[in-house]
Amino acid sequence: MRVAVVAGPDPGHAFPAIALCRRFLDAGDQPMLFTGTRWLDDAKKAGITAQRLKGLAPRVEDDDMDAGRRIHERAAYISTELLPDLSATLPELVVSDILTAGGGLAAERLDVPWVELSPHPLYAPSKALPPIGSGLAPGEGIGGRLRDNLMRAATGRSIRQGLAQRSRARVGVGLPELDPGPAARLIATLPALEVPRPDWPAEAHVIGPLHWEPTEAVLELPPGAAPLVMVAPSTAFTGAVGMVEATLAGLADADVRVAVSTLDAPPADLPAWATAGLGRQDELLTHAAVVVCGAGHGLLSKALLAGVPVVAVPGGGDQWELANRAARQGSAVIVRPLSAEAIRAAVLEVLGDPRFAAAAARAAATANDVDDPVAVCRKVLAG
DSSP, X not given: OEEEEXXXXXXXXXXXHHHHHHHHHHTTOEEEEEEOGGGHHHHHHTTOEEEEOTTOSOOTTOOTTSHHHHHXXXXXXXXXXXXXHHHHTOOSEEEEETTOTHHHHHHHHTTOOEEEEESSSOOSOOTTSOOTTSOOOOOOHHHHHHHHHHHHHHHHHHHHHHHHHHHHHHHHTTOOSSOOOOSEEEEOSOGGGOOOOTTOOTTEXXXXXXXXXXXXXXXXXXXXXXXXXEEEOOOSTTSOTTHHHHHHHHTTTSSOEEEEEXXXXXXXXXXXXXXXXXXXXXXXXXXXXXXXEOOOHHHHHHHHHTTOOEEEOOOSTTHHHHHHHHHHHTSEEEOOSOOHHHHXXXXXXXXXXXXXXXXXXXXHHGGGSOOOHHHHHHHHHHO
């Protein structure tokens, strides 16, 4: 297949897109990646043909405080900017990240089938679940179902407003008002992080997490044999602030070692029992006994896939939802609000109770029951 993969520059979305491109390459297909400039050179080093996704920068008229307008109006603009470059690649199929909806609109404008990539669980509303983002388990009994019904009613207006914004954006670029949606949805998560629902969409396929390492470097570990605590601050702008500092302060004299995995400049003046920098997270996880992270999907799923339990320090976005799902599954302890004392207590709790590691291992095992994303895409193309 000649397949174009479209994703924004945020690591939580660009990295899964790059990983999917690698899957296509390994299967003998011809992927073309469109993403932000930050990862273009890295993608090319990974053997992927890549181009800059135009239209990502906010315009004067954009209202980024309105999530619906940010997603849908920007998507229409991105689709127009992308259209010439996408058309030139002659794609047979387009895979568009769920937050970079312009890829799907551009594909529709070219009359090319397209597939949506969700680098996290399925977040579509359900008639049987509380609203996504609440972090709540489905209500039980009359009272629980009533709570969920009331919460869904409260969020229904925002959902309808978003659909109306999407319809206006479609009409603005010459597409029909009614959105037919993608031919398939790739849900790139562990089944352990999904919540059963009676209205699972027929076109949605759980394919397992898509991970890509932006470096081949290996982070040097602190000396000694004490349990290793891996710390991975969130890459999202909504992530909790001060996680690294609180963890280092809280774990002083706790008889552990700490390795801070970061894409940015590492903190200075680290104690002898800590190290920090850019290194392969998959390799680091083979040594870790527990991970302290923001519960963004990328690192959370990577830790669970390695069978490593988590101390979750959720910020905004979907991190609260994911942290609670992992906690209910038994593989995570949630820290909120963030403090050095709370981090210390949570880390020692996870290290001292083997049930957390056992739950993480069970979560990892669910990766054996997923669909092949390449096969799903080829089935779409075959009609």
